[in-house]
Amino acid sequence: MNSIEKALIDEIKKTLGKVAQLAPGWRLILGTETLDATSVIKKLDNDKKLRKFVLKHYVGIAVELEQKAREKLEGTSGPS
Amino acid sequence: MKALLVRPRFDDPTQYTFGFAAEILQWCREAGINLVELAEDKATRAKVEEEIRRGIDLYIHYNHGSENTLYGQGGISAVDLSNCHLLTGKEIYTLACLSAKSLGVEVWRQGGKYWGYVDVVSFTTDALDRFKESFNCGFRYLFIEGDRQNALSRAKDTFNRLTFELVGTGKMIAAICMRENGQNLRYYDTNAPDSGCQLRRMLIKVLGQKRGWASPSPKALIYRVYYWFWHDVMKRPEPYTDTWRRSIKKHPKLWLSIIIGVPVGISILLSVLLGHLGGFW
Numbered sequence: 237m238n239s240i241e242k243a244l245i246d247e248i249k250k251t252l253g254k255v256a257q258l259a260p261g262w263r264l265i266l267g268t269e270t271l272d273a274t275s276v277i278k279k280l281d282n283d284k285k286l287r288k289f290v291l292k293h294y295v296g297i298a299v300e301l302e303q304k305a306r307e308k309l310e311g312t313s314g315p316s
Numbered sequence: 317m318k319a320l321l322v323r324p325r326f327d328d329p330t331q332y333t334f335g336f337a338a339e340i341l342q343w344c345r346e347a348g349i350n351l352v353e354l355a356e357d358k359a360t361r362a363k364v365e366e367e368i369r370r371g372i373d374l375y376i377h378y379n380h381g382s383e384n385t386l387y388g389q390g391g392i393s394a395v396d397l398s399n400c401h402l403l404t405g406k407e408i409y410t411l412a413c414l415s416a417k418s419l420g421v422e423v424w425r426q427g428g429k430y431w432g433y434v435d436v437v438s439f440t441t442d443a444l445d446r447f448k449e450s451f452n453c454g455f456r457y458l459f460i461e462g463d464r465q466n467a468l469s470r471a472k473d474t475f476n477r478l479t480f481e482l483v484g485t486g487k488m489i490a491a492i493c494m495r496e497n498g499q500n501l502r503y504y505d506t507n508a509p510d511s512g513c514q515l516r517r518m519l520i521k522v523l524g525q526k527r528g529w530a531s532p533s534p535k536a537l538i539y540r541v542y543y544w545f546w547h548d549v550m551k552r553p554e555p556y557t558d559t560w561r562r563s564i565k566k567h568p569k570l571w572l573s574i575i576i577g578v579p580v581g582i583s584i585l586l587s588v589l590l591g592h593l594g595g596f597w
Contacts, residue, residue, distance in 0.1 A: 251488065259442065263328070264489060267413045267436040268380055270328035276489070293492040297483060304480075 241291055248290060249277045317459070318350045319374040320367045324359040324389040330379055332439070333411055336448045337378040340455055347460050349374075359388040365399060374407045374459065381412025381432070382561075384419050384539060395419070397536040398543035403428045409458070411451045413437045416502040421511070422536050424504035425529050431458070435500040438493040443485075446478045450494060454503070468503040475501065 237245070255262050256273035264271045266286075271279065279286050321341060325334040334355070344351040352372070354363050359379070368375065377395070380387045388394030395403070400419060404426045410416075416432035423430045431454055439447040453474045457467035475498025482491035502509065508525055511517050513533065520528030546552045564571045 248488070255442075261441065263441045264438065264493070265329045265332060265440070266438045268327070268329060289496065290489075290492055293495045294488070296495060297479065297491060300476075300480075301483070 237287070241287075244291065244294060245280055245287060248294075249280055252277050317373045318371065319344060319352070319376060320364070320372045321351055321353045321376045321378075322359050322364055322386075322388065322394060323353070323355050323378045324387070325356050326390055332441075332444065333378045335444075336411060336451050337376070339448060339452050340376060340378075343456065343460055349459070357389055359394060361388055361392065361394050361399075364388060364394045365402060368402045368406075372406065374409065375403055376455070377408070377410045377412060379412055381410065381415035381419075383414045383417040384535070386410060386412055386415055386419065396543070397422055397539035400536075401426055407458075408432070409455055411437065416504070416509075417512070418533070418535060420502065420504055421509050422533060424509060425532070430502070430504045432502060433497065433500045434502055435496070437497055437500070439497070440487070440490040440493060443482055443487055443490040446482065446490070446494070450475050450478050450497060454501070464505065468501070471501060472498055
C-alpha cells in the first residue's frame with residue numbers, strides 16, 4: 237500500500253469510526269457476512285482483498301467524477 | 317405469464333433481501349402476472365422443483381448464491397448445476413451472489429435467459445431504498461415495461477445514477493457497493509456470455525458459437541453425477557459439495573492439517589508397525 241492509498245484508507249476508517257458512534261445500527265452486508273462499522277475498520281486493517289475492493293472503487297468514482305466534470309465543461313463552453 | 321418467486325429468510329442478509337422481493341410481489345400483482353410464492357420454510361429444493369415442473373415462465377430468486385447454486389431456506393441448495401435443466405427455456409431473475417458466473421451460463425446454454433451477478437453482492441443499511449431500487453429495476457424494465465433490448469444498459473445506468481446520488485449524500489461505502497454491484501450485473505439473453513473456461517473458448521473458436529456452446533460444461537456433468545450419488549444413491553438430503561467447500565473455506569488450517577496429517581500419521585504408524593514386525597526396530 238503506497239502513501240496515498242494509506243491516507244485514503246485512514247480517512248475511510250475515520251469516517252467509519254464516526255458512523256460507529258452516530259449510527260450504531262449501520263451494517264455492511266458483504267455476501268453472507270454482516271459487518272458493523274467497527275468490524276469493517278478491523279477488516280480494512282487485516283483484509284487485503286477488502287482494501288483493494290474499496291480503493292478500486294474509490295479511484296473509479298473519482299475518475300468518473302472528473303469525466304462528468306469535463307463533460308459539463310464541454311457542454312457549457314459553446315461557441316461565443 | 318406464470319412466475320415463481322423464491323425468497324427464503326434465515327439470517328441477516330436474507331432479512332433484507334426478503335424485504336426487497338416484496339416490491340417484486342407487489343409489481344406482479346399490479347401487472348396481472350400469475351405469481352406463486354415460496355417464502356421462508358416453503359423455499360426448499362423439493363417445493364421449488366415441484367412448482368417449476370408444474371409449469372412456469374419466469375423464475376425469481378432472492379437469497380444467497382454461489383457460482384453453481386441458488387440457495388433455499390437454511391442455505392440448502394434449491395437450484396444448482398444438477399437440476400438447472402428444469403429451467404430450460406425460462407426467464408430467470410436473481411438477486412444472489414455469483415450465480416451468473418457458472419449457473420447462469422449453464423442455464424443460458426440450455427436455452428434460458430438469466431439475470432444475475434458474477435461476484436459477491438454487497439449493500440449497506442443506510443441506503444436500503446436505493447439498493448432496493450437498483451436490485452429491482454431490471455425486473456421493472458424486463459417484465460413490467462417489456463424493454464428487453466435495453467434492460468441491461470438501463471439497469472447499469474440506474475446503478476451509476478444511484479452511485480453518484482450516494483456520493484452526493486456522503487455515503488461512500490454504499491456508493492462503492494452500488495458501483496461494484498452494477499459492474500457485476502449480467503443479462504444472458506440472445507448474446508453469448510464470456511466463458512471463463514479455456515476449453516470452451518477453444519471449442520467456440522474452432523466450431524463457432526452455436527456448436528461451441530452445445531456441449532455441457534464438465535463442471536455441470538460432475539455436479540449431476542455427484543448429486544445423483546449423494547441424493548439418489550446415498551439418500552442424503554443435500555449434495556455435500558457445498559458443505560465441504562464452505563467448511564474448507566471456513567477452516568483452511570484444519571483441513572490442511574487433516575490432508576497432510578492423516579497420510580503422514582498413517583505412514584509413521586505403518587513404518588513403526590512393519591519395522592517392528594520385520595525386526596528393524
